[in-house]
Amino acid sequence: xxxxxxxxxxxxxxxxxxxxxxxxxxxxxxxxxxxxxxxxxxxxxxxxxxxxxxxxxxxxxxxxxxxxxxxxxxxxxxxxxxxxxxxxxxxxxxxxxxxxxxxxxxxxxxxxxxxxxxxxxxxxxxxxxxxx
Amino acid sequence: xxxxxxxxxxxxxxxxxxxxxxxxxxxxxxxxxxxxxxxxxxxxxxxxxxxxxxxxxxxxxxxxxxxxxxxxxxxxxxxxxxxxxxxxxxxxxxxxxxxxxxxxxxxxxxxxxxxxxxxxxxxxxxxxxxxxxxxxxxxxxxxxxxxx
Numbered sequence: 001x002x003x004x005x006x007x008x009x010x011x012x013x014x015x016x017x018x019x020x021x022x023x024x025x026x027x028x029x030x031x032x033x034x035x036x037x038x039x040x041x042x043x044x045x046x047x048x049x050x051x052x053x054x055x056x057x058x059x060x061x062x063x064x065x066x067x068x069x070x071x072x073x074x075x076x077x078x079x080x081x082x083x084x085x086x087x088x089x090x091x092x093x094x095x096x097x098x099x100x101x102x103x104x105x106x107x108x109x110x111x112x113x114x115x116x117x118x119x120x121x122x123x124x125x126x127x128x129x130x131x132x
Numbered sequence: 133x134x135x136x137x138x139x140x141x142x143x144x145x146x147x148x149x150x151x152x153x154x155x156x157x158x159x160x161x162x163x164x165x166x167x168x169x170x171x172x173x174x175x176x177x178x179x180x181x182x183x184x185x186x187x188x189x190x191x192x193x194x195x196x197x198x199x200x201x202x203x204x205x206x207x208x209x210x211x212x213x214x215x216x217x218x219x220x221x222x223x224x225x226x227x228x229x230x231x232x233x234x235x236x237x238x239x240x241x242x243x244x245x246x247x248x249x250x251x252x253x254x255x256x257x258x259x260x261x262x263x264x265x266x267x268x269x270x271x272x273x274x275x276x277x278x279x280x
Contacts, residue, residue, distance in 0.1 A: 006174035006215060006234040023148045029230040031217075042218060044231055046191035046258035070147045072261070076180035076187060078158040080166050083176040083191060085151055110193035110258015113218070 008082070014089040024086040028064060028112070032092075037123055039096060039116040045088045046110035053112055055105045062092045064112065097121060167241030174236045175211065175260070185246055185265035190238070193258030194218070200255065202262055204248030209262060212237045245270030 014025035028043040041064075045053070048066035056063045066088040073085075099119040106113045155178065166179055175190040190211060192200065200213040214235045242248065247267040254261050 006232045006236045008172055008174040008176045009230075009232060023145065024152055029232075031229050031231050032227040034225050034227060039227075042194075042231065044193040044258070046193040049257050067144075068148070069257075070144065070151050072189070072259070073151055073180075076182055078154050078161075078178065078180050079164045079186065080161045080168065080177075080179040081155045081158045082160065082168075082172075082178060084155045084159075086148070109195060109255075110191075 011083060011086075024084065025089040026084075026086045027090050028066065028088045030090070034096075037118055039094070039098070039114075039118070041092075041112075041114040041116070043088075043090070043112040043114070044110065045107075045112055047085060048088065048107070048110060048112075050107040053105070053107050055103070055112070055114060057094070057098065057100050057103065057116075060094050062094055062116075064088070064090050064114075066112070165243050169239040169241075173238050174232065175238065177211075177238060177240065179240065182263060184271075185263060186242065188240060188262045188264070190260045190262075191258060192236075192255075192260050195255075195258075197255040200253075200260060202251070202253045202260075204251060204264075207242050207244055207246070207248065208239050209242055209248060209251070209264065210237065210239045211260065211262070 009029060011026040014027050028045045030044075031040075031042045033040045041062075043064055045066040047068040049069060052067040052069065054063075054065045068085055068087055070085070094116070096116070097119045098116045102117045104115040164179075168177065168179075175192045177188055177190045180187045180189065188209065188211075192213070192215065195213060195215050199216075200211065203210050203212070212235075215233050217231075217233045242264060245267055246264045248264055251262055251264040253263075
């Protein structure tokens with residue numbers, strides 16, 4: 001095995017409040033990066049199509065939800081499995097002040113990319129120091 | 133072997149529940165003579181009977197399909213590739229860094245009656261599906277009964 005070979009990650013069950021929908025929910029794994037003027041979130045949700053993702057920001061709580069399609073499994077009988085399939089759900093409390101009018105979300109190849117622009121007053125500002 | 137009980141007529145919630153319990157039952161099932169290398173490796177694979185062959189479904193989110201190599205040699209199916217981090221997120225500070233990137237390679241030893249030459253692979257929503265049909269010689273055939 002080479003140094004940068006990937007190890008598979010066991011899917012973690014989503015925690016928190018119980019869902020009204022039955023079935024297992026999984027936590028999408030995420031990368032969250034802070035840029036000067038925005039937060040970037042990448043969430044892996046394999047099996048979720050663009051139309052099946054829901055992102056909401058409500059009072060500082062960011063909710064990511066994705067519904068998997070079971071269509072591809074019609075007429076298939078499992079022989080050997082390593083992972084389970086389920087909807088995705090994860091919530092984050094945002095400390096940053098986000099401009100919710102300009103949030104951008106794209107879904108591509110099972111990865112949700114979220115750009116959360118900081119609101120004007122939350123952006124870092126350089127303050128000129130004047131000589132007297 | 134029972135086919136999964138998913139149908140467009142039944143509601144999505146019961147479809148998903150049936151799927152989840154079926155996938156659970158076959159977790160690392162040693163039956164069917166499938167040799168899977170590096171169990172626990174990336175990408176995780178699920179293997180299904182399609183009726184006329186097998187389907188190998190792997191979760192590989194966020195990869196260019198051209199960066200996945202699917203090859204067959206003898207009765208071994210190999211899925212290889214490299215998953216790269218989105219270039220826009222280099223350099224600066226991370227609050228969380230949970231996603232894994234790097235090279236990967238998995239091999240599945242398939243039963244003899246499958247025809248790897250006619251395998252087809254597709255990639256959609258971060259899922260790679262490789263369908264390998266049964267060899268013609270392994271298919272059931274009707275034998276004509278001639279009058280004597």
